[in-house]
Amino acid sequence: MRDFGVGFSYLMKGQRWVGTHGRWFGLGLLPGLLTFLLYVGALIGLAYGADDLVGWATPFADDWTSPWQGLFRGFLTGLLFVLGLFLSVITFTAVTLLVGQPFYESLSEEVDRTEGGEVPESGLPLWRELWISARDSLRILARVACYGVILFALGFIPVVGQTVVPVIGFCVTGYFLAEELTAVALQRRGVELKERLQLLRGHRMMTIGFGLPLALAFIVPFVAVFLMPGAVAGATLMVRRLEGAEDGVGGVDGVGESTDGAPDSLAGTWPQPPGHGSDMTY
Known part of the structure; x- marks a missing residue:
């Protein structure tokens, strides 16, 4: 549980960082606001069209008597x-x-810069970074979908399905939210998706401690927009901590310090994989 608290502390550190760097907070709001408006429009469209969509998908229920047709289609809607x-x-x-x-x-680069030490750069053109981000996000969403199917099936188990399964579901969502957020800093360091997942599995409770509060907060409309800049900043700070742990400097036990008492932000240099910064083939 201590590692869980460490992860949560980095989420709070990220929010404090953007709170003291107002310009970056403002810039970080723009993508979240645009995405939020797109999602609201899509959900409104779904709300208006769900009845028709369910009716089209269930023609076999057209001849059902009341109230069964209404109950069945209402449930599906x-x-x-x-x-x-x-x-x-x-x-x-x-x-x-x-x-x-x-x-x-x-924003992530600025966090690295203000915290001191090296500011890693991927050396890749923007279109390549966008392609890698989209590709990795689809892979993560596929994993989440697999977990979702399993948890949905377990949800029909009496008692457990209404108590334990939702908790596990939020933990899974939080874990992968943390993966997506740390990917911003890790991708700049040339760390591939497979290595990112291995790294986070090695610090599972810290990762959940960072992502679970976000998963819960994101349920509330519009909250995600305001938390995203700080979440990216906090994920970068946590990556700096993890790179120190990978180098044997610091670790999860002492928040913000290396073994010699140096600040967390100065601990270690990320070991670069072969081909980092070059024109790699993905």
């Missing part, structure tokens, strides 16, 4: 809208990061 909300929550971060790639990468 509600389920469809809930599914839309769920998809909006798990995809909001990925889409916002994709839309705001230049903004958030600059």
Whole structure:
């Protein structure tokens, strides 16, 4: 549980960082606001068209007597809208990061710069970075979908499905939210998706501690827009901590310090994979 608290502390540090760097907070709001408006429009369209869509998909129920037809189609309409909300929550971060790639990468670089030490750069053109982000996001969403199917099936188990399964679901969502957010800083360091997942699995509770509060907060409309800049900043700070841990400098036990008492931001240099900064083939 201590590592969980460490992850949460980095989320708070990120919010404080953007709070003291108002210009970057303002710039970081723009992609989230644009994505939020797009999602609101899509959900409004879904709300208006869900009845017709369910009716078109269930022609076999046209001859059902009342109230069974209304109950059945009403249940499916509600389920469809809930599914839309769920998809909006798990995809909001990925889409916002994709839309705001230049903004958030600059914000992440500024965090590295102000915290001291090296400011890693990917050395890749923008279109290549966007392609990598989109590709990796789709892979993550596929993983989330697999977990979602399993948890949906487990949700029909009495008691457990109404208590334990929702908690696990939020933890899974938070874990992958943290992966998406740390990807901004890790991608600049040349760390591939497979290595990113291995790194976060090695610090699972810290990752959940960072992402779970965001998953819960993102349920509330518009909150995600205001938390995104600080979440990116906090994820960058956490990556700086993890790179120190990977180098054997510091670790998860002492928040913000290396083994010699140096600040977290000065701890270690990320080991670069072969081909980092060159024209790699993906």
